[in-house]
Amino acid sequence: MVLLEVNNLKTYFYTRAGIVKAVDDVSFKLEKEQTLGLAGESGCGKTTTCLSIMRMIQPPGKIEGNITYKSKDLGKLSKKEMKDIRGSKISMIFQGAMNALNPVHRVGNQIFEVIKIHEPDVSKEEGYNRVFDVLTSVGIDPERARDYPHQLSGGMQQRALIALSLVSNPDIIMADEPVTALDVIVQSQVLKSVKSLKDRLGLSMIIITHDLSVIAEICDKTAIMYAGKLVEFGENRDIFKEPLHPYTAALLSAFPSLTGPRMELKEIKGAPPDLLTPPSGCRFHPRCPKVMDICKKKNPAYTDSRKDGYVACHLY
Amino acid sequence: MNQDVIIEVTNLVKHFPLKKSLTQTLREQFFYRGKEPIDLKVHAVDKVSFKISAGETFGLVGESGCGKTTVGLLLLKLIEPTSGVINFRNEDISQLSEGEIKTKRKEMQIIFQNPYESLSPRFSVLDTIAEPLRLLKIYNSEDEVVERVKETLKSVGLPQTEDFLDRYPHELSGGMRQRVGVARAYTLNPSFIVADEPVSMLDVSIRVGVLRIMKDLVKKFQTAFLFITHDLALARYMCDRIGVMYLGRIVELGKTEDVINNPLHPYTKALISAVPDPDPEATRTEEIPIVGEIPSGLILPQGCRFNPRCIYAEEKCKETDPDLLEADPTHLVACIRFKEVNNLVKEGEVE
Numbered sequence: 196m197v198l199l200e201v202n203n204l205k206t207y208f209y210t211r212a213g214i215v216k217a218v219d220d221v222s223f224k225l226e227k228e229q230t231l232g233l234a235g236e237s238g239c240g241k242t243t244t245c246l247s248i249m250r251m252i253q254p255p256g257k258i259e260g261n262i263t264y265k266s267k268d269l270g271k272l273s274k275k276e277m278k279d280i281r282g283s284k285i286s287m288i289f290q291g292a293m294n295a296l297n298p299v300h301r302v303g304n305q306i307f308e309v310i311k312i313h314e315p316d317v318s319k320e321e322g323y324n325r326v327f328d329v330l331t332s333v334g335i336d337p338e339r340a341r342d343y344p345h346q347l348s349g350g351m352q353q354r355a356l357i358a359l360s361l362v363s364n365p366d367i368i369m370a371d372e373p374v375t376a377l378d379v380i381v382q383s384q385v386l387k388s389v390k391s392l393k394d395r396l397g398l399s400m401i402i403i404t405h406d407l408s409v410i411a412e413i414c415d416k417t418a419i420m421y422a423g424k425l426v427e428f429g430e431n432r433d434i435f436k437e438p439l440h441p442y443t444a445a446l447l448s449a450f451p452s453l454t455g456p457r458m459e460l461k462e463i464k465g466a467p468p469d470l471l472t473p474p475s476g477c478r479f480h481p482r483c484p485k486v487m488d489i490c491k492k493k494n495p496a497y498t499d500s501r502k503d504g505y506v507a508c509h510l511y
Numbered sequence: 512m513n514q515d516v517i518i519e520v521t522n523l524v525k526h527f528p529l530k531k532s533l534t535q536t537l538r539e540q541f542f543y544r545g546k547e548p549i550d551l552k553v554h555a556v557d558k559v560s561f562k563i564s565a566g567e568t569f570g571l572v573g574e575s576g577c578g579k580t581t582v583g584l585l586l587l588k589l590i591e592p593t594s595g596v597i598n599f600r601n602e603d604i605s606q607l608s609e610g611e612i613k614t615k616r617k618e619m620q621i622i623f624q625n626p627y628e629s630l631s632p633r634f635s636v637l638d639t640i641a642e643p644l645r646l647l648k649i650y651n652s653e654d655e656v657v658e659r660v661k662e663t664l665k666s667v668g669l670p671q672t673e674d675f676l677d678r679y680p681h682e683l684s685g686g687m688r689q690r691v692g693v694a695r696a697y698t699l700n701p702s703f704i705v706a707d708e709p710v711s712m713l714d715v716s717i718r719v720g721v722l723r724i725m726k727d728l729v730k731k732f733q734t735a736f737l738f739i740t741h742d743l744a745l746a747r748y749m750c751d752r753i754g755v756m757y758l759g760r761i762v763e764l765g766k767t768e769d770v771i772n773n774p775l776h777p778y779t780k781a782l783i784s785a786v787p788d789p790d791p792e793a794t795r796t797e798e799i800p801i802v803g804e805i806p807s808g809l810i811l812p813q814g815c816r817f818n819p820r821c822i823y824a825e826e827k828c829k830e831t832d833p834d835l836l837e838a839d840p841t842h843l844v845a846c847i848r849f850k851e852v853n854n855l856v857k858e859g860e861v862e
């Protein structure tokens with residue numbers, strides 16, 4: 196079942212310097228119990244895409260296109276209706292959110308307060324039982340509910356945030372770079388709790404990361420963004436095994452690996468463009484090893500050369 | 512490989528004395544009441560020994576706070592060691608004064624982690640790269656400075672035009688900035704360079720270029736290169752040998768491929784098994800569990816520092832703080848049980 200559908204999403208920022216086309220004609224689907232990894236380099240529009248889904252873009256930003264959640268057009272909802280969805284059905288864990296926990300309140304109390312926002316009538320006992328439950332479900336000993344945030348390690352704080360995003364029983368959790376600041380051992384522990392959570396609760400998730408190995412580890416689907424465009428979308432296995440878009444291929448061969456033969460990494464010439472003045476035609480063309488004449492003139496449309504997905508490139 | 516050892520450290524130690532605030536004192540008394548008195552120093556680096564030859568890249572890897580940066584700063588004498596020997600080109604520099612070390616500085620350089628902070632915004636590309644030349648006044652004319660700068664720019668793959676020389680950091684992309692950082696480090700053709708997480712702030716697609724340039728320069732100028740990173744896969748790509756650090760100690764040291772394909776220390780095993788692989792179909796190596804969390808550098812566990820988290824720990828691990836032992840002449844490991852742990856002898860067998 197398709198839970199969330201994004202169609203031709205355009206989010207532009209009308210700044211004094213000009214129009215920043217942060218997200219430009221992006222489409223994808225998220226099915227129930229699916230985990231989608233949204234990958235790409237800094238500034239390519241990952242966060243903006245998710246903020247647009249949440250309708251949290253502030254002026255001078257403007258959103259166009261359709262976002263459908265359970266056949267409701269989110270663009271047509273009133274502020275109040277959208278706020279309800281944001282608070283309960285779709286949860287977002289923000290980038291660098293570790294500092295989002297209030298340092299002067301005990302972690303358990305903070306989670307309890309959030310439960311009370313959703314269910315004002317909840318009793319103390321029932322509420323705290325829920326607190327202990329969500330903490331347990333992310334692998335934190337309920338004893339630690341009495342701790343202040345600084346008494347938790349980075350990995351535990353990140354898990355506490357995931358716990359916080361779970362209390363409203365959301366259908367979709369969007370997590371922006373949830374493990375980026377963590378050391379590998381802690382990162383692997385957090386990813387493990389995320390994995391077991393989604394299996395147990397049947398959660399649907401969007402995970403934003405610049406690290407493809409995180410996606411390889413826990414996602415079902417992958418969407419690759421470049422300079423505001425979604426360039427390739429499909430099943431994880433397919434994309435990692437046989438990337439079609441030259442950017443996806445380049446990105447994959449720029450990642451060193453710990454396993455397999457020690458390989459030379461391939462350099463991608465140049466740097467990602469400034470979104471105020473993106474290149475004409477295909478935005479990757481100045482850096483693309485397979486560039487053709489048409490690429491400079493015409494923006495490639497989505498083609499369905501990919502099973503259960505698509506790719507935007509003139510080669511296909 | 513050229514066996515010309517450029518830098519060798521032996522039993523390097525750095526303790527940071529702790530300046531305690533009142534709340535800290537109270538908190539400690541509250542938490543650790545009744546336990547044995549604690550030694551209030553941060554044991555940032557303890558008994559670290561390794562050497563780097565000309566043309567060799569040595570990697571220090573480990574989780575944040577394990578002491579990698581501190582080792583780098585000690586080697587450059589940007590901070591003073593508590594004890595230990597730093598032999599740089601056959602001279603112990605550990606006790607040299609600030610004045611005496613100055614003459615060595617042109618031989619040793621550092622490339623920083625953050626290309627956005629490490630370049631002065633008021634210095635043009637020319638001034639940035641020329642700074643070491645000018646500081647040490649080793650040039651005859653301004654033309655010579657410009658020539659040297661252009662040469663260095665060429666070696667890091669940047670344009671050598673007047674326009675580029677006049678640009679300021681904010682007009683450069685992250686990758687370009689880091690190349691300028693590399694260029695500055697190479698201006699004086701040093702024999703030793705410390706690169707502390709040099710690409711961790713860069714996007715993947717521009718990283719490879721910077722890595723490649725550093726690799727080429729190390730070979731071309733036969734630099735002894737200390738590459739500090741928390742990313743094991745990067746270390747594998749860059750380094751000839753690596754040392755794995757845990758709580759201020761090097762726990763395993765050897766050729767990169769040996770350490771990564773055949774880790775002997777329980778911590779290295781756990782670390783390697785935790786690294787996600789950029790291939791969804793990769794056969795997962797068996798996950799090595801690790802217990803609990805890194806203790807603070809303030810209150811170190813008795814005996815082996817890893818013992819509270821080690822699944823192989825025994826009573827005797829609480830008694831001995833192991834030194835590096837030879838598993839073979841090029842592969843060292845600081846674990847008294849490494850033979851049992853790696854099935855090199857049968858359990859209980861006496862050697």
Ligand SMILES: Nc1ncnc2c1ncn2[C@@H]1O[C@H](COP(=O)(O)OP(=O)(O)OP(=O)(O)O)[C@@H](O)[C@H]1O
Binds near residue numbers: 210237238243
């Ligand atoms: N409020 C804003 N005003 C103007 N431009 C903006 C605004 N927010 C984002 N942008 C621009 O939109 C583009 C996409 O930004 P976004 O934060 O979505 O990137 P990202 O992919 O999440 O990057 P990162 O990996 O660095 O978090 C960037 O060019 C950014 O500068």
Ligand SMILES: Nc1ncnc2c1ncn2[C@@H]1O[C@H](COP(=O)(O)OP(=O)(O)O)[C@@H](O)[C@H]1O
Binds near residue numbers: 574576577
């Ligand atoms: N100037 C300092 N004063 C006190 N403690 C320090 C100082 N610099 C580093 N430390 C401590 O030394 C330990 C090692 O730090 P560092 O070398 O920066 O680690 P890494 O580079 O491996 O992340 C940490 O516990 C850190 O907090």
Ligand code: SF4
Binds near residue numbers: 480481
């Ligand atoms: S459309 Fe052309 S330039 Fe763009 S990725 Fe495909 S081949 Fe390369």
Ligand code: SF4
Binds near residue numbers: 777778824825828847
């Ligand atoms: S010495 Fe003991 S505690 Fe330390 S790593 Fe070896 S087995 Fe584990």
Ligand SMILES: [Mg+2]
Binds near residue numbers: 290
């Ligand atoms: Mg972002």
Ligand SMILES: [Mg+2]
Binds near residue numbers: 576579580
């Ligand atoms: Mg550091």
